[in-house]
Amino acid sequence: MSTRNQDHNQAAPAAPQDLVRRFEQEFGSAPDGVWQAPGRVNLIGEHTDYNEGFVLPFAIDRTARVAVAVRQDATVRLLSTFGDQGMVTASLESLRPGAAKGWTKYPLGVVWALRERGIDVPGLDLLLDSDVPLGAGLSSSHAIECAVISALNELTGAGLGAEDMVLATQRAENDFVGAPTGIMDQSASLRGSKGRAVFLDCRDQTARLVPFETEPAGLVLLVIDTKVSHSHADGGYASRRASCELGAEIMGVKALRDLDVTDLEEASGLLDEITFRRVRHVVTENDRVLQTVELLAGRGPGAIGPLLDASHASMRDDFEISCPELDLAVDTARANGAIGARMTGGGFGGAAIALTPVDSAPTVRDAVAKAFADAGFAAPEIFTVSPAAGAMRIA
Ligand code: ADP
Numbered sequence: 001m002s003t004r005n006q007d008h009n010q011a012a013p014a015a016p017q018d019l020v021r022r023f024e025q026e027f028g029s030a031p032d033g034v035w036q037a038p039g040r041v042n043l044i045g046e047h048t049d050y051n052e053g054f055v056l057p058f059a060i061d062r063t064a065r066v067a068v069a070v071r072q073d074a075t076v077r078l079l080s081t082f083g084d085q086g087m088v089t090a091s092l093e094s095l096r097p098g099a100a101k102g103w104t105k106y107p108l109g110v111v112w113a114l115r116e117r118g119i120d121v122p123g124l125d126l127l128l129d130s131d132v133p134l135g136a137g138l139s140s141s142h143a144i145e146c147a148v149i150s151a152l153n154e155l156t157g158a159g160l161g162a163e164d165m166v167l168a169t170q171r172a173e174n175d176f177v178g179a180p181t182g183i184m185d186q187s188a189s190l191r192g193s194k195g196r197a198v199f200l201d202c203r204d205q206t207a208r209l210v211p212f213e214t215e216p217a218g219l220v221l222l223v224i225d226t227k228v229s230h231s232h233a234d235g236g237y238a239s240r241r242a243s244c245e246l247g248a249e250i251m252g253v254k255a256l257r258d259l260d261v262t263d264l265e266e267a268s269g270l271l272d273e274i275t276f277r278r279v280r281h282v283v284t285e286n287d288r289v290l291q292t293v294e295l296l297a298g299r300g301p302g303a304i305g306p307l308l309d310a311s312h313a314s315m316r317d318d319f320e321i322s323c324p325e326l327d328l329a330v331d332t333a334r335a336n337g338a339i340g341a342r343m344t345g346g347g348f349g350g351a352a353i354a355l356t357p358v359d360s361a362p363t364v365r366d367a368v369a370k371a372f373a374d375a376g377f378a379a380p381e382i383f384t385v386s387p388a389a390g391a392m393r394i395a
Pocket residue numbers: 082083102103104130131132133134135136137138139140141142144
């Protein structure tokens with residue numbers, strides 16, 4: 001187990017005009033524009049994506065922003081307001097998977113993926129700023145990629161739709177950065193909208209916006225970052241995927257998405273005990289996403305608490321990807337007024353979310369902080385997020 005040290009940058013992101021000014025200082029002329037894209041939180045639907053199932057993420061009010069100017073040569077110059085790499089220069093011809101370092105692999109990965117699609121991306125000057133906390137399960141990497149692809153889609157006149165931009169950023173993450181991620185994060189970042197969650201079918205990439213307005217319901221969504229990442233996270237992820245594939249194969253379906261809760265009785269007779277529980281998580285989780293979508297469209301966010309709770313129990317008991325810190329965060333939040341709480345993300349650490357009445361939020365924050373101190377755990381980072389706009393041009 002390791003504890004991440006970096007504090008979340010809680011400062012508001014630079015205003016567009018500040019970023020423009022900084023760009024002019026660094027690069028000597030004005031950018032062609034400024035684009036932003038948000039991080040995301042997955043409200044419900046965990047480990048369902050690679051089973052071709054349903055997820056329900058939303059774009060958050062934390063964004064990556066890029067000021068970009070087209071150059072007349074084949075050089076890319078990159079600078080960020082964070083990090084100590086200074087200005088990084090690369091030539092378009094030299095872009096190769098695995099060659100870029102640090103944060104620059106995300107923008108360069110997007111340039112590479114677009115060029116692989118035959119889009120004539122020119123040389124660029126690019127300045128990046130972001131207030132999406134990194135490594136907290138809020139997808140700071142996709143926020144960067146989605147801001148960059150929004151900029152390049154417009155500057156090159158490529159005219160890609162959301163679906164193609166999703167696939168291009170996936171290509172950048174999978175093949176250039178080397179992270180085996182799916183389509184959820186960039187779908188939320190590119191398709192998100194204020195007061196909406198993105199109901200996404202991971203089989204055919206169809207997406208639908210669903211009302212998710214916390215504020216009018218008197219609710220806030222707290223993110224509790226445990227700042228813990230367990231060393232077996234990678235192996236755990238691979239073994240869960242393998243169990244899901246085995247379950248689907250024995251049940252004779254293409255993916256677990258093709259089973260529903262009425263198939264579980266048959267599955268319990270055919271699968272070994274562990275595989276059955278893994279399958280039961282995915283099948284019931286898909287069902288919970290569908291129920292959540294229905295409730296959000298009808299009774300509103302105040303009604304989804306029990307589904308969040310059930311999702312956590314399923315990940316803790318059936319999928320076995322929680323950890324003591326996540327369980328403590330969820331249990332303490334609920335005991336102190338949250339109407340529903342669950343771990344979010346891949347598991348074995350990372351963050352939990354707690355849907356909480358506005359009035360109870362301070363109590364929940366204090367109680368979770370105290371419970372962690374009493375248990376001898378490192379102090380968690382707790383902050384609110386709200387469903388916000390997806391990627392857009394801002395200057
Ligand atoms: P996440 O779940 O946040 O996407 P990743 O490991 O995929 O975690 O991406 C985090 C990486 O993104 C960092 O290691 C860094 O290279 C880059 N990054 C993103 N945002 C920032 C930032 N604000 N400051 C520094 N690096 C950042």
